[in-house]
Amino acid sequence: MKRISGAVIRRLPRYYRQLKEMEREGIQRTSSLALGKRMGLTASQIRQDFNNFGGFGQQGFGYKVSELRAELAGILGVGEGLCYRFVIIGAGNMGRALGRYSPFSQEGYQLMGVFDNTPERIGQNIEGVPVMPMEQLVEFVRQNDIDIAVLTVPAAAAQKVADTLAQTGIRGIWNFAPVDLVVPETITVESIHLTDSLMTLTYRLRQQSEETGDAEPGAPRPVNKKS
Amino acid sequence: MKRISGAVIRRLPRYYRQLKEMEREGIQRTSSLALGKRMGLTASQIRQDFNNFGGFGQQGFGYKVSELRAELAGILGVGEGLCYRFVIIGAGNMGRALGRYSPFSQEGYQLMGVFDNTPERIGQNIEGVPVMPMEQLVEFVRQNDIDIAVLTVPAAAAQKVADTLAQTGIRGIWNFAPVDLVVPETITVESIHLTDSLMTLTYRLRQQSEETGDAEPGAPRPVNKKS
Numbered sequence: 001m002k003r004i005s006g007a008v009i010r011r012l013p014r015y016y017r018q019l020k021e022m023e024r025e026g027i028q029r030t031s032s033l034a035l036g037k038r039m040g041l042t043a044s045q046i047r048q049d050f051n052n053f054g055g056f057g058q059q060g061f062g063y064k065v066s067e068l069r070a071e072l073a074g075i076l077g078v079g080e081g082l083c084y085r086f087v088i089i090g091a092g093n094m095g096r097a098l099g100r101y102s103p104f105s106q107e108g109y110q111l112m113g114v115f116d117n118t119p120e121r122i123g124q125n126i127e128g129v130p131v132m133p134m135e136q137l138v139e140f141v142r143q144n145d146i147d148i149a150v151l152t153v154p155a156a157a158a159q160k161v162a163d164t165l166a167q168t169g170i171r172g173i174w175n176f177a178p179v180d181l182v183v184p185e186t187i188t189v190e191s192i193h194l195t196d197s198l199m200t201l202t203y204r205l206r207q208q209s210e211e212t213g214d215a216e217p218g219a220p221r222p223v224n225k226k227s
Numbered sequence: 228m229k230r231i232s233g234a235v236i237r238r239l240p241r242y243y244r245q246l247k248e249m250e251r252e253g254i255q256r257t258s259s260l261a262l263g264k265r266m267g268l269t270a271s272q273i274r275q276d277f278n279n280f281g282g283f284g285q286q287g288f289g290y291k292v293s294e295l296r297a298e299l300a301g302i303l304g305v306g307e308g309l310c311y312r313f314v315i316i317g318a319g320n321m322g323r324a325l326g327r328y329s330p331f332s333q334e335g336y337q338l339m340g341v342f343d344n345t346p347e348r349i350g351q352n353i354e355g356v357p358v359m360p361m362e363q364l365v366e367f368v369r370q371n372d373i374d375i376a377v378l379t380v381p382a383a384a385a386q387k388v389a390d391t392l393a394q395t396g397i398r399g400i401w402n403f404a405p406v407d408l409v410v411p412e413t414i415t416v417e418s419i420h421l422t423d424s425l426m427t428l429t430y431r432l433r434q435q436s437e438e439t440g441d442a443e444p445g446a447p448r449p450v451n452k453k454s
Contacts, residue, residue, distance in 0.1 A: 004434075009427055009430055009431065010423070010427055012426070012427070013420070013422065013423035013424075013426040013427060014407070014420070014423060016426070017405055017420075017422070017423065018407070021382075021406075039407055040407065075430070076426050076429065077429055077430060077433045077443075077444075077445050078426060078429070082445040083445060084429060084444060084445050093323065093324035093327045093328065094324045094328065096320065096324070097320035097321045097323070097324035098421075100320045101320065101321065101421065103405065103421070103422045104421075104422065104425065107422060107425075107426070108445070109425065147429075147432065147444040147445065148425075148428065148429075148432075155248075171432055171435065171436075171441075171444065172428050172431075172432045172444070174424070174425060178244055178330065179248075180241070180245070180265065180266055180267065188428060188431045188432055188435055190424055190425075190427055190428035190431070192419060192421070192424055193240070193241070193244075194325075194328065194330070194331075194419070195240065195330045195331065195334060196237070196240035196241060197240075197401070197419055198331065198334075198336065198375075198401060198417075199239070199240040199243070199303050199305060199334070200236055200237055200239070200240060200417055201375065201399050201401055201415060201417035202303065202304055202311060202374075202375075203236055203239065203240075203303050203304060204236070204399075204415045204417070205374065205375075205398055205399045205415055206304045207231075208398065208415055209398075214398075216304075217304075217311060217374040217398065218304050218309040218311050218335070218374065
């Protein structure tokens, strides 16, 4: 398959999500125009994206929602018979929340183990999966054919954990630590940077106030920090 | 200030984060090249980004880390004296994890209230902030000058909550629900789509296996779905 641009790859799950939503709503047929309206994209943008994969549907006839969803599931590698095994490293609030996030298991992502080095957390259960000590990570990942490690450790520990993971032969890291990880080429990293995202929102809010002349958020407020 | 592209805006918090990291490491001076190495960007990319804001530092002399960090804080609207007020809507696992995520308060984001419509959750405390019933949301947001609502409700409820929020005059929504929200122009939405991100990672893993000839993740594994 030819190299697809990152922007297109990022839109694939959005298409898939929209089509599942349409199926739930009982919508059977759609068009590039209708799909675009729901997603804030133009019809030609959508056709262009789909052409990367040889195109779907028939010009002028639109798409059958269930068929298009199945095509996208195939491209994304999710759906029937497919299952990815992941571990969570860091059993804090975020790690526990992700371990309990039901859409993952619904899409075939299976939580296999949770790791932490805080003694009180060892042996706790998250969705029936035990929290194990970090020393067992390397062997566990090797023996259980784990696809993805989800990193929810503090910033200061993240690179060290990534270095440890590099020894296991794992190929995917889903990183929630606010750190740009350095990993060997064999590992693919996808990051969720929460604070970056929140700051981007704040920046956009302030820009908008500047344009509209509204009071700037944040600025003249008494600080009352919790810590 | 001139319109800055979305890609540049998204890099601002990353620069800010790297510079804070460098300060912690005791690094006092840096260059576009050194900063770029840490972030996987070229020096000229970085200079171009900074030129959007009039440029920092002096050609050939690099940057003083503390000064550059302060400049970026000013642009992002974070740091001393600035404070943003947010509420969390949805006191499930993800809502609670975000309420307890300490980097937010460290950057001046203050949790003011949590809302839910599950009776057992009402009255619970998250970092000293009470969970209140949804009926109180509109009045609370209006009376407490809330800047940002964090949405961690299920997909099916998200649009309805966004519609309710539109009545409050709030200007920012940080959306964690797997839904593309439709909101009036006065509201800025920034979304974290967890499943999209995980699927993007999976897609990239499978692409990589195709290129290297390794076994495809996911494919031949027995499915053992939970739930």
